[in-house]
Amino acid sequence: MDKFDGSNDVGSVLLDQPFKLWSKIIDTVSCGGGGKRPKKNSESKRKINLKQQPRSDKLSELLKEPECWENEEKDEEVRRKEETLEELKRVAKKLQQQSSLELVLEGTTEVRRLAKEDSQARTTLALLGVIPPLVALLDAEDPTSNSQIAALYALLNLAIANDVNKDAIVRAGALHKMLKLIQSPNDSTNRAVAEAVVANYLGLSALDSNKPIIGSSGVIPYLVKTLKDFDGTSSYQAKHDSLRALYNLSIETTNLFPILETDLIPYMLSKLGDMDVSERILSILSNVVAIGEGRKAISNVPDAFPTIIDVLNWTDSPGCQEKASYILMVMAHKSYGDRQVMIEAGIVSSLLELTLLGSTLAQKRASRILECLRVDKGNQVSGNCGGGGLSAPLCRTSNQLKEPLEEDDDMISQERNAVKQLVQKSLQNNMERMVERANLPHDFVPSDHFKSLSSSPTSKSLPF
Template sequence: MATCHRHNPTNLAAVVLDNHRSSTSLCSSFSRSSFRRKLIHSLRCGGGCSDKPKHKPLPDDDDDSRSDSTKKNGPGSEKLSELLRLSEDDEDEVKKKTAALDELKNVVKGLQCDDVLWGAKQVRRLTKEDPVARTTLALLGAIPTLVGMLDSRGNDLDFQISALYALLNLGIANPENKAAIVKAGAVHKMLNLIESSDQLLDRSVAEAIVANFLGLSALDVNKPIIGSSGAIPFLVKMLKDGDSSSGSQAKQDTLRALYNLSISPSNISPLLETDVVQFFVSSLGDMEVSERILLILSNVVSTLEGRKAVSSIPNVFPILIDALSWNDSPGCQEIASYILMVMAHKSYVDRQAMIEAGVVSALLELTLIGSNLAQKRASRLLECLRVDKGKQVSENCVGGSGGTLSAPLCGASPSFADPHLQECPDEDDMMSEEKKAVKHLVQQSLQNNMRRIVKRANLPQDFVPSDHLKSLTSSSTSKSLPF
């Protein structure tokens, strides 16, 4: 007999409630562990991984991952942005260079075609301050075309001036272009332009030619070529017949071009064939051009024929000696002393002419108040002149008797001296004027030195008595000078 089990309603409700509680607890446990696992997985992947590739993260999760990624990759992003900006700048720079190159190509194309005058003006404009354009245009073949323009349009002044100044700008600070311009025959074409002119050469064209000679002569290899081509007579003519204003640009350019050419010894003879040396000596005294003229003369006296030409000019030594007293122009003093020093060391006749012109007193003054370089040169020249003067006194004391007595024996006592030697003039009498000048200069130098010492010591200016200085300098002689 089967046993019939009756369910108590109260017990059934309790079972259902227990099952619901266990199910709720199991679901809660599963969801927590799953969330923890997903969170750990996300942290290991850096927030960018997911079990399901197509899963879209929640808005909050997306914001957090973006902020973490930005913090982590911030420096790298800045570097990447900087590289991108640099690449953009490089692209802009390349575009600019490409555009500039295309412009230069168009200019050269204009030079080689019908629009030649426009091309020359563009070359002049582009090469005025751009060294890269000078090199590029020369490589593109602009120089031969511009040189050819110098003799292709007759008396078209605008055509000639544009070509001349275009060549001038191409050679600025560019030795390669200067050599290429001369090699292309520009010097001879410029001279042909001068000679072929039926009337007086236009002043603007002549000044443009002078400016080109100045620029081209700065290169050493061009100096002999320009000097032997006949450019020197043209420059001398421009110097003498040009603007009377000593400070004019054309006159200064001409003097500088002649100076550049005089550096080469091979150009001294063409200079001497003109009367420019005489013109230079007569122009000394004009302070705007005197220093440049003295520089040219210093190159001229470097050769034997140059020294002969300079010494043959009347009153050349008094004029040069006068330049030693130009205290407001130390450069002129230094160059003038150099010219006299070179000529004195090479020629006994020139030394005698300098002594007769009164160079000793001027040199003594220069050794005291001149610049350091002028003092050294004056001392060397005085040493040379003193040796000659000692020889001259010795010969005068001998009186032609053939003896070898020295100058100090002129002052010997009458009982031991030769009768002829007693008639020899005293050296002190011969040098009385010079000794007076020396004493005056030494006294002036001592006074200046004492004033400087007193000033350094912050003492009263009347601290040094003048009578005491006179007593100190009254016994001074030329032996105290820095010969």
């Protein structure tokens, strides 16, 4: 029995061990793979959370930084504006110190510097009242003219792209003071003053409301005189400023009459071959032909039409061709006598070439002129027949109608041959220009295809 009990104890022990092993496996599975691993995971999660906490704080700070930067930038901008305003106020106060010419000149120099490139400074300085003292400085007695030159360039910079300031300068009485300064540009000092005055007139004349005021102030003869005085000198800018100021003034019709009272028209026609000023001269002449007195003044200049017609031949500039053709078109439309002079000057061949090689606008204007000349020629034929507005064939008698129109046929064939020759010549000239631009050898021979094109009856596409 004892042995049996002992064997039972041993068996019970052996039986208990499998149960304990299974209980451990069950506990392990139920706890997620071990008793200590969950504890380790919780600690690692806690550590990760601890590490991420400062990162989230830093991220929030970074997100907040742009707002801070924006506020700081705004504060900095406000501070700069306040400093600039204080500086402009100090400059304006210097100009008010009439008892000290040195302070006034210092303030004038600063106005010129500040208004040169800062549009806001121009507006603010004008609101602070710097224009009247600057205009008054033009009357200062200064043998060296330094004060006048400083004031002129300060006013010039204040008027840049600011129509309000342009109007205020004219209303302050600057025109007559400037005119007084340029009446005798003899020495180098007065020449420098004249350059500054002309630059101011150019800037002020850009405003439409100032054009009639400037024109009636008597400055046009002095602008013409300055243009001629500076011609051929080193004052390249002054010459162009004078010409551009005259162009601005010529836009106003009332200013054309004082322009015609000067010798500007003959002078400009004599300078029409200068490429630097030709387009500007043609622009002024385009405004002058708007009135009958202007057209008469142009036609009265010797060789005026050959000079203008020659522009169509020697220049490749579309602007020059378009303006020259406009002048000729207006004058041909308005005056029968001018048409005859144009024909005698050889305008037809130049217009035919322009219809082939010119810009679109120049081609249209050339066609208009040719049409005008053709209609005028038809009116001449009908007038010779005594039939008023009737065409030439209807003026024939009954016997003449029975005769063959050999004379008319000969005339038409001659005109067609002339047109054909002109077209061939124009095409050949164009080919030579293309060869020169392409740097091809001078002995370059056109292809047979090009020769066939030049010999084809292309006159059908011409306006007449």
